[in-house]
Amino acid sequence: MAKIILLGAPGCGKGTVAGRLVDELHIPAISTGDIFRKNLSENTPLGLKAKGYMEKGELVPDGLVIDLVADRLGEDDAKDGYLLDGFPRTIPQAEALDGILAKGGAGIDKVFYINVPRDVLISRIAGRRVCDSCGKTYHVTNFPPRAEGTCDVCGSGLIQRKDDNEDTAANRIDVYERDTAPLADYYRKTGLLVELDGTAGPDALKEAMLRELS
Numbered sequence: 001m002a003k004i005i006l007l008g009a010p011g012c013g014k015g016t017v018a019g020r021l022v023d024e025l026h027i028p029a030i031s032t033g034d035i036f037r038k039n040l041s042e043n044t045p046l047g048l049k050a051k052g053y054m055e056k057g058e059l060v061p062d063g064l065v066i067d068l069v070a071d072r073l074g075e076d077d078a079k080d081g082y083l084l085d086g087f088p089r090t091i092p093q094a095e096a097l098d099g100i101l102a103k104g105g106a107g108i109d110k111v112f113y114i115n116v117p118r119d120v121l122i123s124r125i126a127g128r129r130v131c132d133s134c135g136k137t138y139h140v141t142n143f144p145p146r147a148e149g150t151c152d153v154c155g156s157g158l159i160q161r162k163d164d165n166e167d168t169a170a171n172r173i174d175v176y177e178r179d180t181a182p183l184a185d186y187y188r189k190t191g192l193l194v195e196l197d198g199t200a201g202p203d204a205l206k207e208a209m210l211r212e213l214s
């Protein structure tokens with residue numbers, strides 16, 4: 001059973017490849033962004049604390065994120081493996097994760113770093129549409145649904161995430177370059193880092209990851 005971290009800028013395809021990989025590996029995908037969005041839509045205290053940061057494309061403070069990941073990794077389905085999507089996002093988060101794992105025993109098997117040029121990221125983010133109900137992701141030109149505005153899987157309406165407009169997307173990429181990109185060096189030193197070309201598309205990425213894990 002694998003313990004995997006996916007690193008990459010917003011729009012690099014992390015969420016899509018994460019879904020395909022966990023289907024194959026039978027491990028849970030743990031996306032901190034999804035957890036925050038769920039809390040936001042349910043107006044929980046955590047969601048309300050995260051709201052302002054998310055809408056501006058800023059990172060939610062480390063303390064809030066670390067506690068929620070520590071709780072999530074303690075759940076039964078994460079005992080033998082998981083894929084972390086969107087965490088860690090800062091050096092203090094990576095250090096906290098090392099602390100959480102040291103307590104629980106076994107560490108991370110692989111850290112996949114997905115590279116995509118900035119102009120491609122912006123156009124992917126601005127064209128992204130998400131099912132309001134099941135969360136499936138589409139793109140207006142690269143991966144449109146069969147019927148415009150409607151999810152192929154569950155028939156619900158598609159929405160654009162509030163933080164997927166061009167201005168917020170540009171800020172999220174800046175924040176990524178400042179706070180998250182340094183994690184590549186952090187994990188390169190551990191020998192766990194594998195860099196992959198994110199323009200290859202989700203299936204090619206998934207196959208490359210499976211080869212690295214085998």
Ligand code: AMP
Pocket residue numbers: 010032033034036053054055057058059060061062065085086087088089093163172
């Ligand atoms: P994502 O879906 O991963 O792009 O995350 C959406 C937003 O949730 C980010 O822009 C942040 O505001 C917040 N967020 C998600 N994960 C983290 C994290 N590990 N640390 C801080 N903020 C996060």
